[in-house]
Amino acid sequence: MFFRKKDPEAPPEILNWRLWFGVFVFGLMGAARGLDEGLTGTTATLSSFRHLTGLDNKALSAADKADLLSNITxxxxxxSILGALVAFYLTDKIGRLWATRELCVVWVAGIAIYLSAASTGSLGMIYAGRFIAGVGIGQTTxxxxxxxxxxxxxxVxxxxxxxxxxxxxxGIMLxxxxxxxxxxxISGTTQMQWVVPNLLHIYFAVIIAALSFFAIESPRWLVKVGKHEKAATNLSKLRNLPTDHWYVQAELLDINDQLSREREATMGTKWFGTIRxxxxxxxxxxxxxLSVASQVLGQWSxxxxITIYAPEYFAMMGTTGSNEKLFATAIFGVVKFVSSMLCAFFLIDYLGRKRSLMTGITLQFLAMLYMAIFLLMDTSIEEEGAxxxxxxxxxxxxxxxxxxxSGFGWAWGWNSIQYxxxxxxxxxxLRAIGGSFAMTFHFVNQYGNSKAVPEMFLTLTTGGTMMFFSVVTLLGLAWAWFFLPELSGKSLEATDAVFDLPWYIIGRKGKDLTAGVGGVVEAVGKKGGVESVETVERRV
Structure with missing residues (x-):
């Protein structure tokens, strides 16, 4: 495995089943967002749901239908905007594990209200249920x-x-x-046609909540709240090494050093000191x-x-028939899932964040530009029965x-980097509040995007909308080259050295100029052997 080549001094025990179990449980939370994105647009094409919500009402104008669809979506x-806002407080206050269980309860409660609309016929319950579910889903990010x-x-x-x-x-694929x-x-005359697929939300939430009771709490959070002995025990379990092993001690030392520096710099500040x-x-x-720009450029690319309104996009390109559009959309989900796994296992750590992102953006730009030119040159293909x-x-x-x-490029690029x-x-x-701020901005932009796209199709035309996305994607490529630093192979504590550099060289030369500078684990990796272990022991 390339990990062993990059860090030959690291004990092989650190890649073990306890680590991978935690990665599986918390990684599975991504399905919360995916299920919503995969089910929302496709559910809106099902005749039972369209009849319930009035999307098939011929008395409504095209603009009214676009507005109704965007409201539901x-x-x-x-x-999720609210969920991302409160997530930093809950994540730091009750820990990563209990925050997971709490968000699963909120998620299930919202979906239960949403599905209840099948029997009541209430559009208000659809709105309320989806909003509450979003509070839980937003916290997962x-x-x-x-x-x-x-x-x-x-x-890794x-x-x-x-x-x-x-x-x-x-989640999108499923x-x-x-x-x-x-x-x-399932017949389009029964509401079970759209209820059954949306039960996937409840299945995933229950599985994640149940498995979280067997996961190990983050040692870094435990250090932050002063539970040092528990942090050492948990880190020992995660690394499958004794508590007094040099690798565990080196990592604990890095965590405590960084936290001590941060607290010393902010000593005596009030509650708003963290924000300041x-x-x-x-x-x-x-x-x-970096947080703001990555969300703006990614969401408006x-x-x-396309993920949310995939059936409509396939219709634009000449795919006719409800089942045909849904089948093409399902294959689209497979493409994105496979490409995201390829990126996770073979690219993001091996090639690095920057190269992976720029490769993905380039593919996405070329695809968007082709679709834009095609739709601008032939507008008749979108007409019914053309x-x-x-x-x-x-x-x-x-x-x-x-x-x-475009889905392949997105999965390789922005989708991986934005998290x-x-x-x-x-x-x-600042990790929890910084991530919370970023994901709040993420959902604000996603909300604006999901609301705006149906209207953009009407005002800018579909071709003009795709050209707009192409320009944003090209801007994202330039931003990634100049501003995004490469952080692969650096410990979380060692990234500080990169951001202490002048702003105009962080993105282009940050990693090279800070090579070997940072945490004790990096120092051990550079020196190797008995000398490095003794150095760690003296510092501890």
Missing amino acids: SMVQMG VVAPTYLAEVAPRF RGLCVCMFSGSVYL GYFSSWGSSLH ELVMLPANRYRLM GANS IVAGSVKRAAIGAIVMIYV LINSEIYPLR
């Missing part, structure tokens, strides 16, 4: 990446955190296939810029709107392929 994003980054050894941190983003596509299967095998620290220090402002033949048909097939290519970057750039004191 965006309710989860609205709730803070709790899970924070935990995964904190328990992972430094050379990208893999561990990307299990969350990979599970997003597991959501797509369940809606497709439901359209085939986040926005006043130049290094932290750069971190905030267009890939997320006959497509000859070169236009071949170009339409190419456009359908480009939808899959990973926020979990590893912030110091321990």
Whole structure:
């Protein structure tokens, strides 16, 4: 495994079943977002749901239907904004494990209200249920990446955190296939046609909550709340090494050193001191810029709107028939899931964050540009019953392929980075609040995107909308090259040295200029042998 090549001094025991079990449990939380994104757009194509909500009401204008659809779709994003806001407090106050159990309860409660609308016929219950479910779903994007980054050894941190983003596509894929299967095998005259696929939410929430009782609490959170003995015990279990082993002691020393420096710098400040620290220090402002820019550029690159409104996109490119659109959408889910797993296992730690992101953005840009040009040149293909033949048909097939290519690029690029970057750039004191701020901004933009896209199709036309996404994607490529630092192989505590550099060289030269600078574990890896162990013992 490439991990052993990059860090030959690290004991092989640190990659063990306890670590992978925690990664599995917290990584699985990504399915919360994925299920919603995969089920929302496809559910809206099912005749039973359209009749219940009035989406098939012929008295409504196209603009009214677009507004109704965006309201239903965006309710989860609205709730997720609140969920991401409160997540930092709960994650730090009650710990990563209890925060997981709490969010699962909220998630299930919201879905239960949402599904109850099938018997009551209440659009208000659909709105309320999706909003409450969103409060739980929004918390997953803070709790899970924070935990995964904190328990992972430094050379597999990208893999561990990307299990969350990979599970997003597991949820999307299952959501797509369940809606497709439901359209085939459950009559459109019964509300069970859309209720059955949405029961996946409850299944996943119960599984995650139950498995969390067998997971190990984050040692870094335990150190932060003063439970040092428990932190040492938990880290020993996670690394499968004795508590007094040099690797465990070195990691504990790094955690305590960073926390002590942070507390000394903020000693005597009030409750708002953490927020002031986040926005006043130049290094932290750069971190905030990375969080904000990654969310804005990622969400407005267009890939997320394709995920949510996938059936509509396939219809634009000439795919007709409800079942055909749902089947094409289901295959789209498979493509995104497989590509996200490839990125997690082979790219994000091996090639690095920056190369993976830039490769993904390049693929996404080329795909978006092709779709934009195609839709601008031939507007008739979107019309109901349009006959497509000859070169236009071949170009339409190419456009359908480009939808899959864009999903491939998104999974390799922005989807992995938008969670990973926020979990590893912030110091321990600010990790939860920094991640919470970033994901709040994430859902604000996703809400705006899900609300705006149906209207953009009407005002900018579909081709103009795709061209807009192409331009944003190109801007993202330039931003990634200049501003994004490469952090693969660095411990969480060693990233501080990167952000202490002048702002204009952090993204381009940060890793090279800070090679070997940082935590004790890095020093051991550089020196190796008995000398490094003795150095650690003297410092401890």
